[in-house]
Amino acid sequence: MPIGEITRGTTGTNRLRRVDRWIAGLPAFLTAADPLVVDLGYGASATTTLELHARLHAVRPDVEVLGIEIDPERVRRAAAFARAGVSFRRGGFEVPLPTGRTATVIRALNVLRQYDEGDVLDNWHRMIDRLQPGGVLVEGTCNELGRVASWVNASTAGPQSLTISLRLAELTAPTSSAQPSVVAERLPKILIHRNVPGERIHDFLCALDRHWRVNAPLSVYGPSQRWIATATAMRRDGWPVRGNAARWRLGELTVGWACVEPAGFHWD
Secondary structure, eight states, X not given: OOOSOOOOOOOOTTTTHHHHHHHHTOHHHHHOSSOEEEEETOXXXXXXXXXXXXXXXXXXXXXEEEXXXXXXXXXXXXXXXXXXXXXXXXXXXXXXXXXXXXXXXXXXXXXXXXXXXXXXXXXXXXXXXXXXXXXXXXXXXXXXXXXXEEEEEEETTEEEEEEEEEOHHHHSOTTOOOOGGGGGGGXXXXXXXXXXXXXXXXXXXXXXXHHHHHTGGGGGGOHHHHHHHHHHHHHHTTOOEESOHHHHTTTEEEEEGGGTXXXXXXXX
């Protein structure tokens, strides 16, 4: 039987474009001998699965995307949109795959958000067990329009990084008082309840907001320049910020997992 529960199934056009763009640049995807990507919990329509395939196909025409949903009615409706390189099947965190195959990437966005924090690690392990050697689980959350998002990259060795991705123009709009810590409401389930004093994720978001404020004068050159300066300052302060300006100008910032790991976290 599929492992999991039927969730609300909220979805929408372009909601997951930020994480799709991230997956398209993953070395695990770009170098895979068998590029099979899973969209786990695609929701009430096939939209996110079809969009994922279109974006990844532009990079690797041989990609296959499998949409997996636990609700049989959603699978039935989605099956009408199957095409070359795109298929659908019923399943849950056990990730049922074609015989003899494993996944290059499993994307699970806005799925575990609706579970208890205590359910996260067991389901991470279940999904990771279905990955190819070197494969990646991308698990996280975004808001309804996809303009505020965050996700964890995890492998057989455990979580490797946290990425936040924001629409910078909304942070710098004249009527906006938002700061980068707006992402706190859309953190992955493993972190969302840990944004409190004494936890690393709280320290990270406080530092990020502080550098964003300090670099406010650079807004005259555009929000991307302000964000790049913020990422540079975070790295200079010793935060393990990854990537470079090419990623930062997209509104992304990735840090090594150790700097945000929750107190008491154990992978094994």
